[in-house]
Amino acid sequence: MIQHIMLVAAREFRQIAATRSFWLTLLILPAALALGPLTSRFTGRSNTETVMLIDQSGGSVAKAIRHQIDTNEQRAVLIDLARYVKRHDLQRAAPNAVWTRDARWFGDGDVQAFVAAGGLKAARASIAKIAPEDAKKYEAPEPGYKIVPTPLEVAKAPPATIDQQLEPLLRPADKSGRKPIDYVLLIPPEFGSSPVVRLWANGQPRASFVTALQGVLTGELRTRFLQSNGVAVGTATSASVIAPAISVTTPPEGSGRERVIIRSILPLASAYILMMSLLLSGSWMLQGAIEERSNKLIETVLACITPNELMYGKLIGTVGIGLAMVVTWVACGLFAAYATQGDIAELIKPALEPVSSIESIATIIFFFVAGYLMVSMIFLVIGVMSESMRDAQGYLTPVIMVIMLPFTLLLQSILSGKGGVLVEAMTWIPLYTPFAVLGRLGSGIPTWEVIGSGAVLVAFIVAEVILLGRVFRANLLAAGARPSLKAIMGMMRRGA
Incomplete structure (x- = not known):
């Protein structure tokens, strides 16, 4: 079983990595880092x-x-x-x-x-x-x-x-x-x-x-x-x-509200990168699932592996693509900071404080992977329920809006130093937990909240995989109009 899952994951990774859009997206940040200083030099105004x-x-x-x-x-x-x-x-x-x-x-x-x-x-x-x-x-x-x-x-x-x-x-x-x-x-x-x-x-x-x-x-x-x-x-x-x-x-330089903003730079950047890479890699996986259904390739694949092996393999492959993008972007950012030195390097020193401990690094990695599994599962199910990208948009648009709109409020609340009930509430809503926890690392989040919200997120992902896994299996070989919300709820209850 594990061998089949890893074969599907490797195939999913290679399939997405072979697309032009993947490489263009991957090179956007390095190009911006390289062109930014040149642009400011030629267009800068006194x-x-x-x-x-x-x-x-x-x-x-x-x-x-x-x-x-x-x-x-x-x-x-x-x-x-x-x-x-x-x-x-x-x-x-x-x-x-x-x-x-x-x-x-x-x-x-x-x-x-x-x-x-x-x-x-x-x-x-x-x-x-x-x-x-x-x-x-x-x-x-x-x-x-x-x-x-x-x-x-x-x-x-x-x-x-x-x-x-x-x-x-x-x-x-x-x-x-x-x-x-x-x-x-x-x-x-x-x-x-x-x-x-x-x-x-x-x-x-x-x-x-x-x-x-x-x-x-x-x-x-x-x-x-x-x-x-x-x-x-x-x-x-x-x-x-x-x-x-x-x-x-x-207050001394780098303390007070200034300190909170500087310390929040990398955590907020991590949350933003997670958001962008999730949307990009999820859309590639969704498009691949739709093409496999329309080309009748899914029947051939299911003759060799089980639906669960296919689902887990696609999730792992998508997580691998997303993490590869994140690692590349982080490496380019660190290289740019090292190469430019000066003000950027001085800014990064205090900004690294929230992610300098083993606990912080483990927290970032955990919520990155958990966030990928949670959102990728939603994209994967949308892909198998849709006959075309037009059908997928009916599900995809509201999902993206539900994820992104509160994320904007989260950024504003943390940067303003207010925090408050909204940020704390988002920490305990599984759909927003990865973004809220990552964003709050700079301003400070109690350890019990990290552990508690992480446990809630894990429980949610387990329930999500079980329930949406039933929808995934029920729609792998289904044809016709996309199922209604009532039909989807029925698939979750009945299983497949």
């Missing part, structure tokens, strides 16, 4: 936005805005540099420097100290003295904003013609090759006595940009108001820049 400042009130306001934008850019570099240093354990490069502190947010004073100590250039020089030769060099994040010079004719344009002067800068002609300016800020001569300024934005402005402008402009208005009321210039300036020094404490 996120740096350009800013033009027109200060007709004397120039001090534009200078203050420039200073604030530069401070914010240096703050972004400082935060990113501190993460890099923490990630690679490089604090000994400059123990007393601002960028070696274990922090996630830096105030203006920290930024000023960073710039006064030489900024990024000095930090790179200190890191280079202790970093290994093959270590990845630090790359600063792309600037958020860039100040562009203001044309003389625009700077001196009267209010009546300023819109006309700015039109070709904000929306240049397609053939000119000139990039549009993202923001133009006009501080009119009467600023101070009047709080009105004008901002032209080439699209919806960033909230961070508007917030930074409001802070600077509010300080300037306060300074000028105090000066106009007889307060000394130095006192007015000092009063306008008084602000609370907020000490922000945040």
